[in-house]
Amino acid sequence: MNINYLASLIAVIVLFLLAYVGVEAAGLRYFFGVLLPYLAVIIFIVGFVKKIVGWAKTPVPFPIPTTCGQQETLSWIKPAKIDNPTTGFGVFVRMLLEILFFRSLFRNTKMELREGDKLSYEWEKWLWLFALAFHYSFLTVLLRHLRFFLEPVPGCVKFLESMDGFLQIGLPGIMISGILLLAALLFLLLRRIFIPQIRYISLASDYFPLFLIMGIAITGILMRYFIRVDIAGIKELTIGLVTFHPIIPDGIGGLFYVHLFFVSVFIAYFPFSKLMHAGGIFMSPTRNLTTNTRATRHINPWNYDVKVHTYEEYEDEFREKMIGAGLPVEKES
Amino acid sequence: MFNKKLVIAGLIIFVGIITFPFWFNQAKVIAPPEVKLTERAKEAKECVLPDKLKMRGEHMQLLDVWRGTVVREGNRKYVGTNGKEYEMSLSNTCLDCHSNKADFCDKCHEYASVDPYCWDCHIDNPKETK
Numbered sequence: 483m484n485i486n487y488l489a490s491l492i493a494v495i496v497l498f499l500l501a502y503v504g505v506e507a508a509g510l511r512y513f514f515g516v517l518l519p520y521l522a523v524i525i526f527i528v529g530f531v532k533k534i535v536g537w538a539k540t541p542v543p544f545p546i547p548t549t550c551g552q553q554e555t556l557s558w559i560k561p562a563k564i565d566n567p568t569t570g571f572g573v574f575v576r577m578l579l580e581i582l583f584f585r586s587l588f589r590n591t592k593m594e595l596r597e598g599d600k601l602s603y604e605w606e607k608w609l610w611l612f613a614l615a616f617h618y619s620f621l622t623v624l625l626r627h628l629r630f631f632l633e634p635v636p637g638c639v640k641f642l643e644s645m646d647g648f649l650q651i652g653l654p655g656i657m658i659s660g661i662l663l664l665a666a667l668l669f670l671l672l673r674r675i676f677i678p679q680i681r682y683i684s685l686a687s688d689y690f691p692l693f694l695i696m697g698i699a700i701t702g703i704l705m706r707y708f709i710r711v712d713i714a715g716i717k718e719l720t721i722g723l724v725t726f727h728p729i730i731p732d733g734i735g736g737l738f739y740v741h742l743f744f745v746s747v748f749i750a751y752f753p754f755s756k757l758m759h760a761g762g763i764f765m766s767p768t769r770n771l772t773t774n775t776r777a778t779r780h781i782n783p784w785n786y787d788v789k790v791h792t793y794e795e796y797e798d799e800f801r802e803k804m805i806g807a808g809l810p811v812e813k814e815s
Numbered sequence: 816m817f818n819k820k821l822v823i824a825g826l827i828i829f830v831g832i833i834t835f836p837f838w839f840n841q842a843k844v845i846a847p848p849e850v851k852l853t854e855r856a857k858e859a860k861e862c863v864l865p866d867k868l869k870m871r872g873e874h875m876q877l878l879d880v881w882r883g884t885v886v887r888e889g890n891r892k893y894v895g896t897n898g899k900e901y902e903m904s905l906s907n908t909c910l911d912c913h914s915n916k917a918d919f920c921d922k923c924h925e926y927a928s929v930d931p932y933c934w935d936c937h938i939d940n941p942k943e944t945k
């Protein structure tokens with residue numbers, strides 16, 4: 483047992499109970515269904531913008547892009563235009579590929595001692611694969627949820643739904659992204675729990691988001707396949723929220739409020755946690771700078787303005803004395 | 816290395832995307848769909864499951880059970896929790912009472928953005944009334 487993941491798990495269970503008891507026993511529907519979601523959205527947007535502005539204002543003393551290829555140099559040496567970008571366009575392509583396909587994670591290697599003391603490096607692709615599965619299924623679920631927030635529902639959301647549900651298993655039909663989301667989360671969690679090196683560097687702030695998103699996914703899956711809720715009623719609530727005419731329809735079960743509470747906690751927690759890597763990736767100097775380190779001189783923007791006394795000035799000041807003492811000088815007069 | 820223009824443009828795009836549902840609906844009052852009951856349904860007073868909320872949430876699961884029972888077990892009789900007997904049939908039972916499919920099933924489904932594929936095969940208006 484490890485205090486980091488135990489504490490995170492208990493925190494999520496407490497959140498579950500808070501919302502469930504708050505709604506079912508104390509009847510705080512308006513609080514959990516209207517006030518908290520609004521508050522969470524405000525915290526999310528303000529917090530996110532503040533974080534980004536803070537990062538943007540932080541000076542970057544040196545160009546520190548990480549490179550994965552030949553820098554542009556002599557004309558007869560082929561440069562790696564994307565992996566070592568010297569132009570803005572190269573940086574753009576590199577960022578795009580990083581954000582869409584997690585290329586740096588793709589290069590992940592695992593170091594291991596084998597057969598006693600043989601050091602080996604192995605290309606470790608599972609993290610990349612499941613990270614990609616996780617992020618894309620999350621995105622798909624999120625986009626599908628737009629059906630609760632838009633009226634009329636645009637055709638592209640309906641199309642996404644039909645693609646996601648094309649297996650047509652059961653009623654209501656299975657949505658692949660929801661299941662894949664939970665499976666990928668499970669991998670990401672077990673990886674932290676079972677690989678000793680990763681457990682060692684994992685903190686509560688690593689486990690908590692995982693458990694929280696699992697809580698969101700599990701309550702969502704329960705609502706869809708097992709403990710049915712009145713979707714038309716829920717849409718009244720969500721549409722009420724986004725049109726600023728909030729209402730609380732009757733007959734929506736506590737489970738929905740738990741899902742909504744988890745989501746509120748998630749987005750309010752977002753700007754203050756590791757989840758901010760979503761915005762941080764754009765602000766990473768190791769990724770978003772050009773590698774024109776040899777072509778251009780970069781000056782540290784917060785260099786202290788040191789009073790310098792160059793050798794030339796020194797010689798001007800003491801030339802006669804130096805000549806008198808027989809010391810060599812660069813200029814005779 | 817802070818490019819003011821790029822960062823501000825990025826933030827504006829970000830806030831625009833996040834608040835998309837707010838300006839898409841333009842703070843209109845959007846009424847939920849009102850489903851109409853046919854005379855036949857009004858006469859019956861109760862649906863297959865007497866609990867209306869249960870029916871709203873769970874009718875697709877009921878249909879799934881019906882489908883399985885008929886197709887796999889050949890059993891077409893369903894005894895409701897209210898003791899009434901029904902023939903387990905999508906077109907002949909549900910659409911017998913709810914023969915106004917366009918004003919009933921479809922209206923609600925459009926709102927919830929579901930498009931059941933059942934009507935590829937099942938007759939959707941055996942005797943449609945408005």
Ligand code: HEM
Nearest residue numbers: 620623624627657659660698699702703705706716720745
């Ligand atoms: C305010 C925001 C949200 C609301 C109002 C909401 C509401 C709902 C509702 C009503 C369902 C049941 C859907 C059905 O029966 O067809 C559901 C399912 C689900 N929700 Fe959410 N949800 C929200 C945000 C999220 C977020 C941020 C996630 C995380 C990715 C998420 C993940 C899921 C999953 C995985 C399901 C399972 C069914 C599926 O795959 O569609 N939800 N949600």
